Structures are given as structure tokens and as C-alpha cells.
Amino acid sequence: xxxxxxxxxxxxxxxxxxxxxxxxxxxxxxxxxxxxxxxxxxxxxxxxxxxxxxxxxxxxxxxxxxxxxxxxxxxxxxxxxxxxxxxxxxxxxxxxxxxxxxxxxxxxxxxxxxxxxxxxxxxxxxxxxxxxxxxxxxxxxxxxxxxxxxxxxxxxxxxxxxxxxx
Amino acid sequence: xxxxxxxxxxxxxxxxxxxxxxxxxxxxxxxxxxxxxxxxxxxxxxxxxxxxxxxxxxxxxxxxxxxxxxxxxxxxxxxxxxxxxxxxxxxxxxxxxxxxxxxxxxxxxxxxxxxxxxxxxxxxxxxxxxxxxxxxxxxxxxxxxxxxxxxxxxxxxxxxxxxxxxxxxxxxxxxxxxxxxxxxxxxxxxxxxxxxxxxxxxxxxxxxxxxxxxxxxxxxxxxxxxxxxxxxxxxxxxxxxxxxxxxxxxxxxxxxxxxxxxxxxxxxxxxxxxxxxxxxxxxxxxxxxxxxxxxxxxxxxxxxxxxxxxxxxxxxxxxxxxxxxxxxxxxxxxxxxxxxxxxxxxxxxxxxxxxxxxxxxxxxxxxxxxxxxxxxxxxxxxxxxxxxxxxxx
Amino acid sequence: xxxxxxxxxxxxxxxxxxxxxxxxxxxxxxxxxxxxxxxxxxxxxxxxxxxxxxxxxxxxxxxxxxxxxxxxxxxxxxxxxxxxxxxxxxxxxxxxxxxxxxxxxxxxxxxxxxxxxxxxxxxxxxxxxxxxxxxxxxxxxxxxxxxxxxxxxxxxxxxxxxxxxxxxxxxxxxxxxxxxxxxxxxxxxxxxxxxxxxxxxxxxxxx
Numbered sequence: 001x002x003x004x005x006x007x008x009x010x011x012x013x014x015x016x017x018x019x020x021x022x023x024x025x026x027x028x029x030x031x032x033x034x035x036x037x038x039x040x041x042x043x044x045x046x047x048x049x050x051x052x053x054x055x056x057x058x059x060x061x062x063x064x065x066x067x068x069x070x071x072x073x074x075x076x077x078x079x080x081x082x083x084x085x086x087x088x089x090x091x092x093x094x095x096x097x098x099x100x101x102x103x104x105x106x107x108x109x110x111x112x113x114x115x116x117x118x119x120x121x122x123x124x125x126x127x128x129x130x131x132x133x134x135x136x137x138x139x140x141x142x143x144x145x146x147x148x149x150x151x152x153x154x155x156x157x158x159x160x161x162x163x164x165x166x
Numbered sequence: 167x168x169x170x171x172x173x174x175x176x177x178x179x180x181x182x183x184x185x186x187x188x189x190x191x192x193x194x195x196x197x198x199x200x201x202x203x204x205x206x207x208x209x210x211x212x213x214x215x216x217x218x219x220x221x222x223x224x225x226x227x228x229x230x231x232x233x234x235x236x237x238x239x240x241x242x243x244x245x246x247x248x249x250x251x252x253x254x255x256x257x258x259x260x261x262x263x264x265x266x267x268x269x270x271x272x273x274x275x276x277x278x279x280x281x282x283x284x285x286x287x288x289x290x291x292x293x294x295x296x297x298x299x300x301x302x303x304x305x306x307x308x309x310x311x312x313x314x315x316x317x318x319x320x321x322x323x324x325x326x327x328x329x330x331x332x333x334x335x336x337x338x339x340x341x342x343x344x345x346x347x348x349x350x351x352x353x354x355x356x357x358x359x360x361x362x363x364x365x366x367x368x369x370x371x372x373x374x375x376x377x378x379x380x381x382x383x384x385x386x387x388x389x390x391x392x393x394x395x396x397x398x399x400x401x402x403x404x405x406x407x408x409x410x411x412x413x414x415x416x417x418x419x420x421x422x423x424x425x426x427x428x429x430x431x432x433x434x435x436x437x438x439x440x441x442x443x444x445x446x447x448x449x450x451x452x453x454x455x456x457x458x459x460x461x462x463x464x465x466x467x468x469x470x471x472x473x474x475x476x477x478x479x480x481x482x483x484x485x486x487x488x489x490x491x492x493x494x495x496x497x498x499x500x501x502x503x504x505x506x507x508x509x510x511x512x513x514x515x516x517x518x519x520x521x522x523x524x525x526x527x528x529x530x531x532x533x534x535x536x537x538x539x540x541x542x543x544x545x546x547x548x549x550x551x552x553x554x555x556x557x558x559x
Numbered sequence: 560x561x562x563x564x565x566x567x568x569x570x571x572x573x574x575x576x577x578x579x580x581x582x583x584x585x586x587x588x589x590x591x592x593x594x595x596x597x598x599x600x601x602x603x604x605x606x607x608x609x610x611x612x613x614x615x616x617x618x619x620x621x622x623x624x625x626x627x628x629x630x631x632x633x634x635x636x637x638x639x640x641x642x643x644x645x646x647x648x649x650x651x652x653x654x655x656x657x658x659x660x661x662x663x664x665x666x667x668x669x670x671x672x673x674x675x676x677x678x679x680x681x682x683x684x685x686x687x688x689x690x691x692x693x694x695x696x697x698x699x700x701x702x703x704x705x706x707x708x709x710x711x712x713x714x715x716x717x718x719x720x721x722x723x724x725x726x727x728x729x730x731x732x733x734x735x736x737x738x739x740x741x742x743x744x745x746x747x748x749x750x751x752x753x754x755x756x757x758x759x760x761x762x763x764x765x766x
Contacts, residue, residue: 026317030264033310049296053303061306061339065332068313072329125296125356224579225572228588485572486565541562 004045012038025071033064050125172463175202176288199291203280210472211432212242218480225484245425252421257320260418264318268311269419269426275307276434282358283440286450286465290359297358298350301441302343305396308434309335312405312415315427319418327414330491331405334395337498338402342392342438344506348385348513349376349445362449371455375448380529381513384537386446388506390475393438395494397431399479401486402494439475440468447471501540508536592688600716603683605663606636606672608705611647615706620647620680623656627672627681635665636672659705663689664698679723685715 015034022028036059043052132140170177179198186194216231216239223230231238256265282297284290294300309332316328353361365375376382395402406414416427443449450464489497512532519525579585589596606627610618623640639658647653672681684707691697713720 024261027261027264030310030314049294050299053296053299056303057299057306061303061309062336065309065313065336068317069332072317072325125299221576224576227575227579227585229586229590481569481572481576484576485568 005042008038008041008045011035012042026068029064029067029071032067033060036060036064050128168461171461172287174463175286175465196291203291204277207277207280207433207436208429210436210469211429212246214432214436214476215242215245215428217476218483221477221480222484225481249425250422254421254423255418257418259320261318261320264314265418266423268315268318269423269430271314272308272311272430273426273433275304275311276430276437278304278307279434279437280440283437283444284359284362284449285440285468286463289450289465293357293359296356298346298356298361298441298445301358301437302339302346305434305438306339308430311430315419316415319415321418323411323413323417324415327405327411327417330407330411331398331415334398334402334405334494337495338392338395338502341388341498341502341506342396344503344510345385345389345392346441346445348381348509351510351513352376352382352517358444358449362444362451365448366451368455373448373451373453373455375446375451375453377446377448379516380526380533381509381516382446384505384509384512384533386442388502388509389442389446390478391497391502393435393442394479394482395498397435397438399435400483401489403488404491404494407488435479436472436476439472439479442475443468443471496544501544504540505537508532598685598715600718602685603668603670604687605666605668605684605689605700606661606670606681606705607684607707608659608702609680609682609712610706610708612708612710615703615708617645618647619655619702619706620678621656621659622647622653622678622680623659624654624677626675626677630671630675632669632671633665633667635662635667636660637662656702659702661700661705662698663700664694679727682712682716682719 012035015031015036015038018031019028019035022031037056040052040055040060043055179195182198183191183195219241220230220238231241234240234244256262279301281291282294282300312331312335313328316324316326316331319325349361350356353364355361355364365373367374372378377386398405404414405411406416411417416424419427450468452459452462452464452467512529515532516525516529519528575585609620611620612618623638625638625640628636628638637658637660638656641655641657644652645655647655668683670683673683689698709720709724713724
């Protein structure tokens with residue numbers, strides 16, 4: 001555990017914790033963004049450049065902005081009087097505990113916890129590209145098709161609205 | 167000797183780093199490089215404000231600043247002192263923490279892009295494997311800063327300006343990235359250093375810059391248009407359209423924070439221009455391979471190209487009026503985006519065709535014909551209705 | 560093509576850019592503090608007080624009648640009338656303003672004070688280089704800063720000032736003639752009085 005890892009871990013955890021605890025929805029999004037950035041920095045620290053930068057680009061650059069837009073479109077800043085914690089917090093705790101148990105079991109039974117330092121994989125951008133274009137080309141194409149369909153669907157919905165207005 | 171001039175900054179840094187103990191060397195090296203980048207580009211910002219005011223003045227048959235110092239050269243210093251000594255006003259209902267963080271994040275994000283720009287031979291802060299990706303990733307942080315500024319001010323003008331700016335930046339980020347992908351396709355690398363090295367070769371006296379190919383030229387123009395929109399420069403400066411929304415997302419900023427926004431905007435513009443130079447204009451490589459020109463250091467060429475691009479930005483600002491929001495969006499989605507997609511195809515065909523005039527003909531027509539078709543379509547769609555005035559006639 | 564008009568426009572700005580270096584008459588900007596446009600006679604900025612030559616304290620036409628103070632729409636004039644009387648430029652004993660202040664940050668240059676003044680004592684100035692680093696004291700003009708000579712008035716509004724001077728001179732001449740006639744009448748009456756002693760003095764004799 002290096003100093004930089006500690007700093008990044010604290011930033012990430014603090015960001016995500018603040019995202020749950022803060023009252024103002026926009027503050028929550030900004031805190032969550034800090035958490036995203038911290039995770040991205042952790043990826044970069046582990047030498048996974050592509051994943052880390054994609055994380056910044058997608059989560060900080062797009063998802064956070066999307067969330068912010070969604071909040072501004074739907075939520076008025078004055079109505080922040082509802083309690084931070086849901087009344088059904090017991091259910092939440094049960095779900096969280098279940099998720100934690102599953103994750104803990106998976107981590108404990110995985111090879112990574114066997115304390116054998118595996119040789120660090122050298123995942124360059126080139127290799128990722130090769131893998132995407134050769135081995136995983138079919139999933140990639142299906143994803144592309146799905147996303148295009150979603151995009152067209154969004155456009156169609158938006159077009160319908162405009163017709164109605166006329 | 168020419169080697170020494172070319173590498174003078176690299177050698178100086180090595181010598182300086184050698185003076186400190188081994189343990190502190192990586193940190194010292196990083197600090198030296200970052201300080202150099204900040205100083206150089208902040209100075210360039212100061213010079214550019216002067217150049218811009220002078221140039222715009224002359225385009226409008228005015229003198230421009232001519233009072234402070236010879237030819238008004240000390241005007242940036244006067245501006246800096248003025249903005250430093252101004253009162254820092256924060257609206258009482260503003261979200262103080264976010265209001266404070268927004269300009270800081272903007273400047274930080276715009277400065278981070280310089281880490282992967284090769285300013286000269288061996289002069290790059292970090293040679294990342296995914297340098298271009300890094301550049302666009304930190305560029306997307308600017309949107310967040312703009313949103314923070316607009317939202318935290320609690321002013322309708324700020325919020326509207328931020329909404330406009332974000333919508334514009336998201337719309338133009340797509341063509342910006344797509345326009346640069348052609349270069350990545352051709353270079354087969356995301357590293358800025360290897361992209362420049364690939365262009366710094368010559369056949370005869372002509373360099374192999376990507377801009378000297380049909381797809382490269384189209385890509386360069388599209389990239390520059392998208393970069394203009396991305397950095398909120400005229401004619402795409404709707405986010406700060408004075409006539410409608412005062413100053414957009416930085417309406418509620420004053421004093422030094424306002425200056426920071428200004429700085430961040432210009433630094434971002436230099437960074438995207440530097441990226442355009444790296445991707446299309448051969449980075450630090452000389453435009454001709456004459457033997458008597460080899461003594462000119464590589465960083466000179468980079469800054470000459472950068473200044474030339476800045477001039478073009480100023481020239482365009484002095485020429486074009488501001489676009490309307492629908493015109494802005496139509497341009498992005500109906501012209502620039504299809505052009506960049508077609509450009510990808512053109513670059514692919516260029517890659518797989520044998521070199522020769524046929525390749526030029528095919529790829530050139532693949533760029534020109536869609537351009538003419540798309541622009542004529544945009545022109546035909548224009549329907550101006552005759553406005554009837556009831557009271558003024 | 561899409562860029563045609565843009566290129567045309569850019570050629571135009573480039574022509575302006577280089578043309579401004581080649582031909583000087585393109586540059587129409589006046590280098591203000593050094594070069595100035597000739598003054599327009601009808602221009603006006605803020606009021607000033609006219610003095611008839613000599614010491615400004617002595618020669619001020621203002622007699623502190625306070626009409627301008629009452630008429631001023633934004634109420635930017637403040638006058639304190641003197642307790643004693645001093646001789647004015649004609650040697651006549653008059654009240655004078657002990658304090659006369661105009662706050663030109665409030666003044667709206669309406670010229671009503673100059674219109675209502677029966678003594679032609681307040682007139683409109685043309686001076687507009689009034690920037691100050693003190694936004695309260697620097698823009699509150701006192702009596703000394705307001706006092707300007709009649710020659711100055713003649714130089715900024717020649718036509719108007721000539722008319723005023725002519726009117727004032729006519730009034731003075733009339734008054735002098737009246738005074739002279741009165742004096743003559745008086746001396747004649749005295750002579751009459753000396754001639755015929757028990758006679759009533761003439762009614763309506765000037766003081």
C-alpha cells in the first residue's frame with residue numbers, strides 16, 4: 001500500500017460516502033463524480049491506462065453530466081426537505097448485507113486472495129483493440145447495434161413530440 | 167551544436183534534476199516540467215490577449231490597445247493587476263464551495279491536457295500509451311467545471327449559459343473525437359509522440375503531415391471547427407452571448423475568479439490547437455526539409471504553428487457573427503458529424519489503396535462530393551419567412 | 560459550398576487588417592486626451608457660476624436668491640445665503656452664496672437652473688473630463704470649483720454669451736441712465752427747494 005493508493009482510496013470512499021449522505025442532489029452528483037475520478041485514478045495507478053481513461057471519459061464526462069441534467073430537469077432545488085434516509089432502511093440494509101456477502105464470498109474463493117502475486121498483465125491499448133476486433137467482435141457488434149437502436153428510438157420519441165406540438 | 171540548441175531545455179532539466187538527491191529526482195523532474203508548461207502557456211495567454219485585441223482592432227479599423235507601454239504591450243499586465251485588485255463578489259445565495267471550486271477545476275482541467283502534448287523533440291511531460299484518449303478524457307472535465315460554475319451561481323443567466331455550454335460541448339465533442347480518429351487509424355497508435363514521429367519524415371522536401379492528404383485535410387478542418395465550438399470561441403460563443411444572457415456561466419464571477427475563467431478558456435483553446443498541430447500538422451517537425459533550416463529548434467516550429475492557429479482563431483472571431491442555437495446544432499449533427507463519419511471511411515480506403523494518383527482522385531472526391539451535397543442540402547432547407555411589422559411601419 | 564461566404568468575409572477582414580496599416584485615413588479613431596473634436600457650441604455638461612472678471616469671490620454674479628436650488632429637479636444644488644452683503648462687480652451691495660455646492664453625480668444636465676436664473680449667474684459648462692478617484696468628494700463641486708470667468712463663458716458658448724452680455728450691458732446702461740436722470744431730478748429738485756423754501760418735496764422721488 002503506497003501513499004498515493006491511500007490518498008486515492010480515501011478520496012474515492014469519501015466521495016461515494018458523501019454522495020449517499022449529502023442533502024443537495026447536485027452535491028451528491030459532484031461527490032459521486034469525485035468517487036468516479038478516484039476509481040479512474042486507481043485504474044491508472046494499476047497500469048490500466050485504457051480502462052482508467054475510459055472511466056474518466058464515460059463516467060465523469062458523460063454519466064455525471066447526464067445525472068446533473070436529469071436532476072435539473074426533474075427536481076427543484078428547494079424541495080430538499082425529505083429525509084436523507086429512506087423509511088425502509090431495514091430492507092436496504094438486508095439488500096446491502098446480501099450483496100456484501102456475495103461479493104465477499106466471490107473474493108474469498110477467487111484466486112486473487114490466495115496471496116500469490118500473479119505476473120502483471122501487460123494490457124496495452126493495442127491488445128485491447130486486438131481483443132475487441134478479433135475475439136470479441138460479435139459482442140461488440142451486438143452492443144453497437146443495440147446502442148444504435150436505442151439512439152434511433154430516442155430520436156423517434158423526440159420527433160413524435162414535435163409533431164404533436166404542431 | 168544544432169542538437170544542443172534543439173535539446174537545450176531537455177539538457178538543462180537533466181542537469182537541474184541531477185543536482186538533487188536520487189530519491190527526490192522523479193518529483194523534482196515533474197515539478198520542473200509542470201512549472202515550465204504553466205509559465206510558458208500563461209505567458210502565451212497574456213500575449214494572446216494583446217494580439218487578439220490588436221488584431222480585432224485593426225480588422226475594425228481601430229488602433230487597439232496603445233497606451234500601456236510601447237504599442238500597448240504591457241496591457242496584459244495592467245489587465246492582470248486590475249483583475250487581481252478587483253473586489254471578489256459572490257452572490258449571497260450562491261453555493262460557496264462549488265462556486266469557488268468551479269474556476270479552479272476549469273483551469274486545472276485545461277492545463278492537464280498539456281501533459282501529452284509534444285512541444286518539441288523529446289519534450290513531452292509523459293509519453294502515455296493512450297495519450298490522445300487521455301487528452302479527450304481530461305477535456306471532458308471542463309464540462310463539469312462549466313456546469314458547477316453555472317449551477318452554483320444561482321442566477322438564471324449563469325444556469326442558461328451553462329446549459330448552452332454543456333449542450334454545445336457534448337455535441338461537438340463527438341465530431342472532435344471522430345475527426346481525430348482518422349489519424350489514430352493511420353498512425354496505429356494513441357501515443358502523441360509516435361503520431362508526431364510518424365509525420366516527421368520527409369519525401370524530398372515535403373513532410374508527411376497528415377494534413378496533406380484528403381482525409382487529413384478534411385479531418386483538420388472538421389477538427390478545428392469542432393475545437394472552436396468546444397472552446398466556446400466566436401462564432402460559437404453562444405454560452406456567453408452578451409446580448410441575451412450577460413456573460414453566460416460566469417456572469418456571477420468577478421475579479422480574479424473571472425480572470426481564471428478567461429485563462430482556462432484560452433489555455434483550453436491552446437491545448438486543442440496544440441492537439442490539432444500534433445495530430446495533423448506534424449507537431450514539432452519543420453514544414454520543409456532544407457538542410458539550411460535544420461538549426462531551427464523543434465519547439466520553434468511548434469510555437470510558430472500554434473501562433474498561426476491562434477491568428478486564425480482571432481481572424482475568424484473578427485469575421486463571423488454569432489450563430490443561433492438551432493444553427494449551431496444543425497451544423498454539428500447535419501454537416502460535421504456525417505462528414506467525420508464519411509471521413510473515417512475515406513481514411514480506410516486511403517489505407518488500403520495503393521499509392522498513386524488514383525488514390526488521390528478517389529479519396530479527394532469522397533471528401534469533396536459529400537461536402538457539396540451536404541452543404542447544398544443545408545442551404546436548400548433554409549426557409550426565411552417574411553416578417554410583418556405591425557407597429558414600426 | 561458551405562464555406563464560400565465565410566471565405567469572402569475573411570478576405571474582407573484581412574483587407575481591413577492590412578489596409579489599416581497602409582492607409583492612415585482608415586483609422587478614424589481620435590486619440591482622445593491628445594486629440595479632440597472641435598467643441599460643439601450647443602454642448603452642455605454641468606452648471607458653473609459666472610464671474611465678471613477679477614477675484615472670483617468678489618465678482619460672482621450669484622446673489623444667492625436660491626431659485627435654482629428650488630427648481631432643480633434632482634435637487635443637486637445646495638446654497639447657503641450669506642448673512643452680510645458684499646459689493647458685486649458693479650459695486651452694488653448684494654447678498655452672496657456663503658456655500659454653493661453642486662453634486663454632479665446627481666445632476667442630470669437639464670439646464671433648468673440656467674433657464675430660471677434672473678441674474679445670468681449660472682450657465683452650463685462643456686467640460687467633461689471630470690473623472691475622479693474619489694466618488695463622493697471628487698464629484699461634489701464647491702463654490703471655488705464652480706466659479707469660472709465670463710471670458711470662459713464667452714469662449715465656450717460665444718453666441719449665447721454675446722447675447723447675455725449685450726442684455727446685461729443694456730440693463731446696466733438703462734440703470735445708469737435712470738440713476739443719472741434721478742440724480743439730475745434730485746439736483747433740480749434741490750435747486751428748486753433752495754429757490755422756494757416752504758414747498759413739499761416731490762412725490763415719488765427716487766431714494
